[in-house]
Amino acid sequence: SAVISQKPSRDICQRGTSLTIQCQVDSQVTMMFWYRQQPGQSLTLIATANQGSEATYESGFVIDKFPISRPNLTFSTLTVSNMSPEDSSIYLCSVAGTAGSPLHFGNGTRLTVT
Amino acid sequence: RKEVEQDPGPFNVPEGATVAFNCTYSNSASQSFFWYRQDCRKEPKLLMSVYSSGNEDGRFTAQLNRASQYISLLIRDSKLSDSATYLCVVNYGGSQGNLIFGKGTKLSVKP
Numbered sequence: 001s002a003v004i005s006q007k008p009s010r011d012i013c014q015r016g017t018s019l020t021i022q023c024q025v026d027s028q029v030t031m032m033f034w035y036r037q038q039p040g041q042s043l044t045l046i047a048t049a050n051q052g053s054e055a056t057y058e059s060g061f062v063i064d065k066f067p068i069s070r071p072n073l074t075f076s077t078l079t080v081s082n083m084s085p086e087d088s089s090i091y092l093c094s095v096a097g098t099a100g101s102p103l104h105f106g107n108g109t110r111l112t113v114t
Numbered sequence: 115r116k117e118v119e120q121d122p123g124p125f126n127v128p129e130g131a132t133v134a135f136n137c138t139y140s141n142s143a144s145q146s147f148f149w150y151r152q153d154c155r156k157e158p159k160l161l162m163s164v165y166s167s168g169n170e171d172g173r174f175t176a177q178l179n180r181a182s183q184y185i186s187l188l189i190r191d192s193k194l195s196d197s198a199t200y201l202c203v204v205n206y207g208g209s210q211g212n213l214i215f216g217k218g219t220k221l222s223v224k225p
Contacts, residue, residue: 107157
C-alpha cells in the first residue's frame with residue numbers, strides 16, 4: 001500500500017488563526033480524501049481532493065472554512081481557516097485504489113485550538 | 115439515513131479469551147465492508163476486508179450477514195497487543211465518499 005506522510009503531526013493554535021496540513025504520497029494516486037475525527041466520534045469525510053479542479057465537499061463543510069489544494073497526483077493540502085476550539089480534532093489524509101477498495105490513512109494531524 | 119452502529123464497549127477480556135464484535139448497517143445497498151483497527155492517538159489501519167463468504171486471517175474471522183445487515187469480527191486467543199478500537203466501515207458503492215465509519219468498539223485485553 002502507498003506510504004502517506006502527513007505533517008504537522010500535531011499543533012496547538014490560537015483561535016482565529018489558520019493551519020495548513022500537508023499530505024504527501026509516495027506514488028501517484030487518483031483519489032485523495034480528507035477526514036476529521038472529533039474526540040470520541042467516528043471519522044467524517046470533509047472532502048475529496050480532486051487533481052486539477054476544486055475539491056468536492058461533503059454536507060456541512062465549505063471551501064471557505066476548509067480550502068483544499070491538489071496540485072498533482074501525489075500531494076494535497078487542507079487548510080483549517082479562522083479556527084475555533086470546535087475545530088480541535090484529528091485530521092486525516094487518506095488514499096484509495098479503485099472504487100470500493102479500502103482506504104489507507106496518513107498518520108494524522110492532532111489539532112488543538114485554544 | 116445511512117448509519118453504521120457498533121457497541122462502543124469497552125470490552126475487557128483476559129488474555130487468551132475469544133471476543134466477538136458486531137456491527138449493523140442501515141442501507142441494504144451496501145457493497146463492501148471492512149474492519150479497521152485504531153490504536154490510541156494513531157490513524158486507523160485496515161485490519162481486513164469482509165467478504166460475503168466470510169474470511170479468516172490468523173486469529174481473526176470476519177463474517178457478513180446481508181439478510182440481517184450485520185458484520186461480525188471474531189478474535190480468538192486474544193493478545194495484549196489486540197487492545198485497540200475496532201472500526202466497522204461500510205461502502206455504499208461508487209466513490210470512497212460513500213464510506214461510512216462506525217464509532218468503534220474498544221477492546222482491552224488484560225494479563
